[in-house]
Amino acid sequence: MAEMIWPLAGLFLISLSAATLLPGGSEAALLALAWLSTYSALTLLVVASTGNILGSILNYLLGRIALRFQDRVWFPASASQLEKAQNWFSRWGYWAVLLAWMPLIGDPITVAAGVLRMGFGLFLLLVTISKTLRYMVVLGLFNLFA
Template identity: 50%
Template sequence: MISLFWVALLSATLLPGSSEVWLARQWCLDQPALTLWAVATAGNTLGSLVNVALGRYARRFQDRRWFPASAAQLARAERWYQRVGEASLLLSWLPIIGDPLTVMAGVLRLAWWRALAWIVVAKGARYALILVLASSWLGPYC
């Protein structure tokens, strides 16, 4: 169980990882599904909150030459975020775009509790779906 937490946490940061495979493996080892869901959701949510914190911290360096986004790019991202809104964090579970969305939430100073609420819903729904799919597809093979 501890390994699932760490794999889920690291998978949610900018580091590569695949917590879904580890979750399915743990399910095949007859671990309780609700516990697996809670541990994976908690770890992955915490990892995404690390990204939010990195975004908040990185914003203070926006005037430096090495900062990865120009003032114009930040302004465009802020306009996009105002249009789309914080509900875009419901896509935080997606590969490739999910991590940057959580970093952007930090850069744009979304309140912690609001980021947490959206991310928990997104991550929890994904892991619930993975467990449902694992039980229907992997059941005979475990």
């Protein structure tokens, strides 16, 4: 029984880290488990989505506390970059969080949502939709062509 949990734990951790600012490709791990294991697509979807959503929540929380340190030399964003992020959110609205699934821009969007004090309930809803739909598409295409 324990040997069945380790691959899912690995998928969870890879999905979580892929949603943070760390590099990672959770889709490859998801597809590998879909191909090599007997786990149901629903199990894989829930595990990957949960890890990825929790990684985005971590980004959001980091964004919430980040402004406390904006006057420090080591702070990674300048005042102009913060203003740019705020303008971008003002232009596109909080619906931009639906793009959290996208490579390169998705993770900074979730951090910016925290920095700009987006309501957590709406953030969680939009991130859950975004991340889960992405994995549903990946698994759907896999099942279509496998």
